[in-house]
Amino acid sequence: xxxxxxxxxxxxxxxxxxxxxxxxxxxxxxxxxxxxxxxxxxxxxxxxxxxxxxxxxxxxxxxxxxxxxxxxxxxxxxxxxxxxxxxxxxxxxxxxxxxxxxxxxxxxxxxxxxxxxxxxxxxxxxxxxxxxxxxxxxxxxxxxxxxxxxxxxxxxxxxxxxxxxxxxxxxxxxxxxxxxxxxxxxxxxxxxxxxxxxxxxxxxxxxxxxxxxxxxxxxxxxxxxxxxxxxxxxxxxxxxxxxxxxxxxxxxxxxxxxxxxxxxxxxxxxxxxxxxxxxxxxxxxxxxxxxxxxxxxxxxxxxxx
Numbered sequence: 001x002x003x004x005x006x007x008x009x010x011x012x013x014x015x016x017x018x019x020x021x022x023x024x025x026x027x028x029x030x031x032x033x034x035x036x037x038x039x040x041x042x043x044x045x046x047x048x049x050x051x052x053x054x055x056x057x058x059x060x061x062x063x064x065x066x067x068x069x070x071x072x073x074x075x076x077x078x079x080x081x082x083x084x085x086x087x088x089x090x091x092x093x094x095x096x097x098x099x100x101x102x103x104x105x106x107x108x109x110x111x112x113x114x115x116x117x118x119x120x121x122x123x124x125x126x127x128x129x130x131x132x133x134x135x136x137x138x139x140x141x142x143x144x145x146x147x148x149x150x151x152x153x154x155x156x157x158x159x160x161x162x163x164x165x166x167x168x169x170x171x172x173x174x175x176x177x178x179x180x181x182x183x184x185x186x187x188x189x190x191x192x193x194x195x196x197x198x199x200x201x202x203x204x205x206x207x208x209x210x211x212x213x214x215x216x217x218x219x220x221x222x223x224x225x226x227x228x229x230x231x232x233x234x235x236x237x238x239x240x241x242x243x244x245x246x247x248x249x250x251x252x253x254x255x256x257x258x259x260x261x262x263x264x265x266x267x268x269x270x271x272x273x274x275x276x277x278x279x280x281x282x283x284x285x286x287x288x289x290x291x292x293x294x295x296x297x298x299x300x301x302x303x304x305x
Contacts, residue, residue: 057228
């Protein structure tokens with residue numbers, strides 16, 4: 001569940017009130033001042049999303065293999081907490097990496113959709129990003145099976161596909177996944193609207209991801225990312241598994257992303273997203289604060305002779 005827009009996103013995120021000073025969507029290192037450069041192409045950014053998502057899923061499969069397999073830790077509530085901490089740290093590192101800064105490190109189709117609905121990501125790039133993320137999910141899961149062997153395909157690992165706990169039906173899973181993504185979309189918009197929040201965003205996303213896995217993992221599975229479930233569920237189904245509720249883990253985050261963006265853009269805001277040319281940064285509006293205007297040079301009055 002990553003929550004940063006791409007470098008060439010639209011100009012202004014509509015908020016419920018007039019906007020504050022714009023902040024960029026890219027996450028430059030605080031110690032390095034950004035220099036003007038040619039913006040990366042869509043193909044390059046999509047390749048970054050593919051590779052980053054593959055690395056994320058490889059890390060997930062590795063963690064599940066050693067924390068839940070009988071010859072590993074053996075599972076249990078503590079295993080979910082350790083898995084959450086590891087995945088959260090990996091996610092923050094991927095967001096701060098060079099490829100992550102190049103693509104925005106969404107790694108989650110629901111996040112890409114939320115940013116588009118917020119007006120912070122161009123609609124023409126949504127499908128390529130989502131396809132790259134889903135393809136990276138399959139590639140990373142397959143690579144995990146190659147690295148760790150047949151134990152990945154057997155229960156309880158099962159290609160690291162998430163499953164709901166006892167008493168959790170499909171509707172409850174959809175509702176829980178939607179709630180997590182709606183809250184995450186609001187957190188994303190709020191942090192990116194302020195410079196200090198933008199700097200903290202990778203760490204906030206990692207922390208939230210760790211908490212979701214640790215707390216919801218034993219209950220709903222704690223996915224909150226269609227790409228997190230797509231590759232594992234697809235390979236588990238091809239291996240003769242039951243195809244663990246793939247639709248619920250896709251529909252829930254997508255519905256939550258749309259709902260969270262709608263809440264941010266609730267009636268009362270300007271409802272506009274001004275577009276800029278490719279390579280520009282995104283200005284994200286903070287709700288409730290007017291945009292300060294700098295006084296310009298005053299023109300001298302012309303008097304008739």
